Amino acid sequence: MTGPGTPVERVSPVPKVSRADALSGTDFGRLVQAIDAEMAAACEDEYGYRYQFRPSDSESYKEVMKDREKAADLARFLFKNRRQIIAPVRGRQYDWDKSLWRGFAIFTGLMRSALPLGAEEILSWLTALKRDCDAGGEGRGGRHIRLNEWPVGFMVQAVERAGKKEPLSENALEGLRELLTWKEMTRDNYYGTDFAKVRTRVEYLIGAAAGAKTEVLPYRKLSGDHFGETLETELNALPPDEAAKWHRVFNLASGASGSKPTKKYLDHARELKDDLGKDWVRSHVQNWMSHALTAGTVEVRRAQTFEDQEYVWSENTVFTRSNVVLLKGLVWICQGFQDARTINLVADLCEKSMTKVPGVGSAAQATANACLWYLEVTPGAEATARLSRLSTAIKQKTVQKKVAEIVARKADAAGITTIQLAERVVPTYGLTMGEKSVAFDDYTLSLRIEGPGKITQTWFRPDGSVQKTAPKFVSAKTSLKDRLSRIKAEAATIKKVLTSQRDRIDRLFAEDVEWPLDEVEAHYVGHDLLCRISERLIWDLQTGSTRTGAIWRDGVWQDVTGAKVNTADDTTARLWHPIDRDTDRVMAWRIRLAELEIVQPTKQAFREVYHVTDAERSTRIYSNRMAAHMLRQHQMATLMAARGWRYRLMGAYDDGVDDQWATKDFVTSDLTAEYLLHTNWDEDNWNDAGIYLYVGTDQLRFSRGTDRVPLEEVPPRLLSETLREADLFVGVASVGNDPAWADQGPTPEARNYWQSYSFGELDGFAETRREVLQAVLPRLRIRDVAHIEGRFLIVDGRLNTYKIHLGSSNVLMAPGDRYLCIVPGRVTTAGQVALPFEGDTRLSVILSKAMMLADDDKIEAPDIVSQPKR
Template identity: 40%
Template sequence: MATTKQEEFNPAILDDTSAEAVEMKPILLELLPQLLAKRYGTKLNELPAYQKIRRQNTAYQSRLVLALTTAINRVSREENYRVRWDLGEVLTALMRTTLSLTEAEYLRLFASYGLDFTDADNVSLHFYPFPVLLTLHQVAKLAKRGPLGEPMLTFLRQLRDHTAGQANDLLKIHLKTQEILGQATGDDMLPVVVFADGDPLGQALGQFVADLDRTNPKTAAWLGLLQRWQKATASQPTAKLRQELDAATTAIGSDTVRTQGQAWLQLLVATPVTEQTHTHDYGDGRTYTYSSWDFLTDANATVAKGLIWTLQPLADATMLELLTALAAKCFRKIPGKGPLAAGLGNACLLALSQNGLPGVAALARVRSKIRQTNTQELIARHIAQESVKLGVSPAEIEDMAVPNFGLEGGRLVETLGDYTATLTLTDGKADVQWQKADKPLKSAPTALKATHADELKELKAAQTQAQQTYTTQRDRLDRSFVEERRIPWPWFEQYYFQHGLMSLLARPLIWRLHYPDGTTRDALFQHDTWQDAHGQPVPIPTPDTQVQLWHPVLAPTDEVLAWRQLLEDKQLRQPLKQAFREVYLLTPPEERTRTYSNRMAAHILKQHQFNSLAKLRGWRYSLLGAYDKGYDSEIATLLLPTHDLAAEFWVSEVHADGEWNDTGIYNYVSTDQVRFVRQNEPVPLPEVPPLPFSEVMRDVDLFVGVASVGNDPQWRDNGGLAQYRNYWESYSFGDLSEVAKTRKLALQRLVPRLKIGKVSEIKGNFLVVKGHRHVYKIHLGSGNILMEPNDQYLCIVPDRTSKKPGATDVFLPFEGDAVLSIILSKALLLMDDDKITDQTILRQL
């Protein structure tokens, strides 16, 4: 097998004067050309020269090992990395056999690997291409045949110390060295465990080891357990490691491990994530500045996994909360990196999934705090697997996972000494009021901070968590319309109707009651009875009644209008848009295209905003990057398992010069068709049930309505994309979407009741406001503004940190509309345009 020109090597690399090099030069001269000509996929033992080597005895192969290391060291990385690679492959293969080298020869090998501790400043911990770990395995075999000499023991201690606190292969070397020393020394059988001290966990573990009483019989078990944590490099513990962790825990005592482990777990939750700025100087006047977010060193992230695996079978309610908090923290998105610590987060999720219903309930809670699609799917698999074991559905697990925080009717009253605290949850906002006797107080009494610090902390946590849980469950209900789930009345009554928190969401909503006789009634609970849209009572639900969340697509138009009128007349605000929910019905063009809809096509969206919205609504989507992925389009997908369907929203990147961020992700995407598929085959739109069709189209309308560049008042003035200026104009002031039509109906009712009513009116797609300087037309879809008489564009960027009086105090029968609030705020500003002081606005007027 002849070598090509680029694969030739300099035979001088074999011209060493050592006995082994002289002896092995002929075989290496025969072997190297075969190595360099070896095709991809050809195995080493297929080469004739290597077959000749393998037929030799152990002593010959051992001498060849020494010659190989000499040859490798004579080849620089720059001169011929391929020769180093191939010789290293042969060296590694021989190290997997049984060798007959002496201690002195092994020390020669280690020195040739760069591990010469006589010059501590020049010790290299980067060993490629030398098989250090395999060489240590050979030394371990030597140690079993007889005691090791002091030079070897000294070297092993130095190697152990130099690799302490490292990760990956260096960690394996450290552990193997400790193992050999433990077997070779009879005076001290306790393992030496060292942790990287670059983070609070490593520092705490190092101090714990230093404080251990070496005369205590449990110290060996502790050190053995800590040592095994350094081996937690896989995605989950092997059966062998699981047994070792459990055995060490038993030897120490479960309560002791639980108490100490919980303290370390609390430390991980409390450890801050700090941003560090780094600047790399290339030396030619160019620099590169980037940021890192520091939490745990790689070595201690592995150790933390071992900690969690150990605590998994010991978890109590407090520990489950800590694991939940740590999981959410680990999947925090870091710019340019992704999750903060995905491996550690996955260990938390695994631990939660193995702790029965309480653990799976915690999984369901943490799911809402995680945005990564693959992690969402992992949690869903955990919940599905455990739901089978527990005999309940995943949806029922999510119902049971909702804490009530001690609330009754949205209130929790706590007595702390002479003071009373009342936690109320109203319209999703949690508030705490204090009083002493009958005297209200402005804030928590200072005296309680000394006498009831823990209770105050728990109350504050309950306030925060209740508000977050309310929002999470409201969003879950809003996404659940497509499931068309029917809930047995006893379950509904326990986990919705009488639940301290869920009742605040369930009672203002309309429900379809399915009675045992096959009849249905749509009803809302008010005045202690279930009533229909006309305020008439309906039959009381029985244990055999099933309850389904009502959707306007399920009802005739006159009934929907009756529900809307009822909510307005009685000023009943729903926690999510239900009676006033937009309905999307199949259109004639969609009937003609049959398998796809172009209703939401040809829009330009800000990709990152679209991605965030899609994830919030349960869609799967991968950001499109400015690199060769082999295709030029992507599909956002929503699974509809109830109907054995999947919805697809097709988008393509908007390829323009420089229109991607620092990580290569496109800034914009253009929208295309919406499809429904079953088993990867398109389903004709007329065959898609009306409810999932309506909800999918509503989601897509939401994506367009929020993420479209047409909603950005600065997009045109800031440059935007020149080729899409016409799109911006048409969207900003064009036809109204279904959401905007609902907004128009609300404004037609609201405007006459407001201060702006005397100078404003709805005309077509605009709210027209008469100011002192101009007449302004505010588009009801985008919120963008034109000034009469020549429709000059007026750019006003809303201040989202302030609240204009009069806009938020008006009753709305559904959750607030952000664009509606912006429109009202702009109208209030422009009606008194003679009082505007903002120079950016004045220059345009």
Template identity: 35%
Template structure:
């Protein structure tokens, strides 16, 4: 008996004994899977163990590949859905449309069960999946479709009525496409590919503009007093959801009319026309922000920040702050629009000047934006008292401007760095005007190394900061960020030497960027890597890093199903996915620990994820993903915690890993130190020795580990615990070619210990003198 037959028997025969072991669903064809899925939804009897096992295996397989359906299976799927509605009060109508879309033969006549499904839903008080319901109604005939449009347009507002009429006129294929973005509530959002299908329907895109402009017209009328103001009643619940759909489509299409609309709509939904602290539509404001999290643009992010500063409701700004963090992270992934920065009245050198009585404000963009004050051309240390007294609004406006510019620059950097895994190229003309010569972006972009394709597959490398004139090239010439993985070691060394000699600090690691190549051990394990397994980490810190780097993961803890999870991140425009397994371990006082596990990669095939051999992963995707995992482990490992004093197996790990072999980040750190040490005033007291920086003090000699920054003291390798304040970010006294808190920490400890005779901290002196 075939596996498909055994699974079918398990679903239909209550006396069937379950198979032992996990079914190999690769033995089941796509068409057999369609038959099984119909049968799995047709089970009405109490589920046996064999049924549950079969349904789980079928559900897993459907998540990985697309079932196909015979005409008979399509008809039976509709009949099963109609029966489920009668028996249980609900059924997922998209299953019927999916069956028809992937039918292996002539489409069967499903008008009778479709009519029953629509009739059932139209009798209910609340209609779920309205787009899907219209598509099903179209299968039942024109009369049923007209009845569905009338019912779905009743008492939900003119915007939704327009939407229902538009969808009813679409082709069945277009209606099926739209059903993929059907949402039961506004808090869930379908996958990006579903929105792309909706955005490609011209009639729906035209509706999106009409709907959003009608929403702005309504808020204008509320402000003008033409419509009575009622808090949170400007739009019906269904209108809020429909406007969210429309906005996502318009944002995905990057419609040019959107920025002007934001200037009307955002204040219109966020500010009451009276002095009230309520909002015309808090629901629509939050729905706009959720849409921006799906498909952000710089203009919408700026508009939301502007509204955040003016909204009167006490709780809304705090909620917007949380949501804006997700918008910034999402904008970094949407490279095609993230590079679009406004000039904001800055001159070509990145300076903005504003008069304030006898004083003048100066906002300057270098590594970051800073606000200073001057009088008669002389810089002042702080905000003059007269300015604080007489120009309060200007001070607040400029401080907010500095915050906004810094947020935009941070987003730009995330977008540029995120382009590595996409191997993103830009047209040279646009790159020059919108990046290299842009008053805000230029200071960051010019300190990065770029490659211009001067001939097919021939790239010329340029560092604008050191080149007086940018090279001449046609506007459509591709330009991309240089990555050390694409270069030979000698070229990488040359760039690192140049940066160090010119004291150029890159806005993110590029020349000194770690690269991760497939190891022989990973070739043997084939589909998983143990490179970062078996580490103990501070769990909450790692969980925060997941969020900051765009990974998703469930929060773990000592509760049911809280023991383990795989953090995930999609890469290369959604074509690849990396998974990092980790397990909640234990509590250590007030801290929570986790242990790390394997790293795996999946490739998207026919819309579903399939596990891929590591050797199939593109080298840049592999390297950048492993770099993230290395960061998670390196930063949060308890081995890098100088205060760790707990005993047991955790202490054994701390002692082993805290002074163990170097990872790629530490190897890069050592390379940077080789170039930096000769330029330091303590150079004669420092030596690199394998995994350590040796520092000769007057009292003792110290070994600082290049991965953990932990310290051993010669001659007995006793441990020295120091918890230093470290150097401030951007400290001009300490040049670093890139931002690295651990490198800065190591150097701060080196400076302290080189002058150990001057140390006055008794907690440190006691440890040094104990074995000196």
């Protein structure tokens, strides 16, 4: 920047003056030393990086700030002596004298304050800094301070403050125009000054001086992803007055920093909502969030400057960094909005933000954290219900932990347990005992819950007859069309809620919760949404010393014979568990449920049970029942996270580990379950990110604090459920389940394990499948060509005889037990086979393979047909 009267400091060789010499002999030098020492003493971190030093920790700094003229002179002193006090040419960042960081902190603090400094003076400083950085220098290894390390943004704000007191001169405006020509203005730096924000503010100042009518800084950081480009397109089509409202919201939202909003931020948000209108802000933020929920993954070019070198690369992303912050701020602005649509949009955005992007991680972790904050501070059952759903919908353990902490705080505030809170906030969505009717003029759309994830939608004509599709007039009338869209969206939400509630109830089997009967009737069998799940479960009712298994049917409790169960005011209820009953009673309930054609939402009557074995009595404090298996680590980790286990992926990197205890705590017990996993250093056992592909299983044990608990002292239900989960991890994640893995194992040992697991002894889940197949096989069309023999379902096809393993579902052909590879994608569904419970996809695969192989002469897939002919 040049011009008449413009104070320009020319760059001269760095004087051979030490920092100590520069500070000695002057009042300001001694003041800087005092502030320096007080900041150093207040910093608890021995390393003391720049951002950890705060001038506000210094009493000397506070004192000088009482005299703004003196503070301005201190800023002038620091800048004049910057090459000795703040920014001498230096070597590696890590070797830099920490006193220089403190010098930076003092200067930055002064630039943030309203000091009597002129616009041209500050701009001359910026010009001098730019020349310093461009010129480089000597000494201390020959590396200079980069421009983005200086508080350029605060200095431009100081220019703006000066311009409010006195119109900017032509020299000042010329200096601002010069700033826009700097190459740094287009760079995305790894840290330091956000030059995009600086550029926007400079353009605003120039425009305001030229008489532009805008009173709002334009927000220009939307582009770069689908979400931002959609908003940018809508924004560009708006008239100036309406666009200015968008810019105001975006400018506030883009300033969101920290883990939660400050009082000052929320005050600004409240003022903005009052000014623009709460309904306007609410509807627009809802619209913007809706766009975020539909955003897809894009490949973006990244360019950042570090150590004066620009680095360019490409990566996948859903939201740019700036849009992650923007969404975070928009969520914070929603504080105080308690309507169902806002709550559900924020919760959906939380799920969207935790979507995994390959090679990157979560799509927007900071936005997800903001969503959790909003759901915590928003009162009412709706927000808590969505938190409960997030605990199962999101698998990342960090988010699960935060959700658990938030729910615990809400429960404490209400004076109830987390289990009670979770069951009391389940929404009904206007249903009446699982059903709902919506009028469309004279036609009616009926919604009926059939089970978790299944809702039937039926249209009825005015005369009560059924119509297969929606009436044509619905799509022709905007109000009816919108109503139908809302109903469909609500039905989709109900499906998700039912699935999460089923999973919540399934986890209660391990907790062994006991309820007063009236709570079960209010919050479960009598709940308008949960009734469709709860009425299909068996409940253990206890009155005095009498215990009776019962189901809720036709408005009364019935025992296994169908007789009414009499209850009293003191009757309690628990979830019935087969480990508490003898085999005859379990079989009686299985028969009763089959007679009633009840499909249980989760395994109960057919639930696997695990008693302490003689081998476990011998080992005493640990079980080897689930040891020596080879599992896919990522799949296992996902399963663990969904069931409340804490586990961190193991990798072949500097701080990786070779062994790890996966752990799980319980709400109603002080015990902790621990499952040992280990890996090896086989060179084919990790992916590009250095994460092990496979891990081995070892012992499982229980602890109370630091004490190991003998297995026989663990409550039978808790022990059984924990071993069942470990069995599930093995049963789902074992490489032995993969039909294509037979010849792909990285080592001979791994291939031997595959052969052993694929066709070896049955685990608890496979034993249950055998029992179910024995019950349903006589009702299937393949009953004359199929039978169970040991651990296999034998199928006599027209070309060959096949043996389907009841554990892995892998297939052998007779004669000679030749392996037949059939991947599940080649198998059709099992048709209308009535199974006694939902959720066992392996059983469906076994039945589908059996039906296909029974007609093996009709198989057309070449990769399957060629194998029996060998």
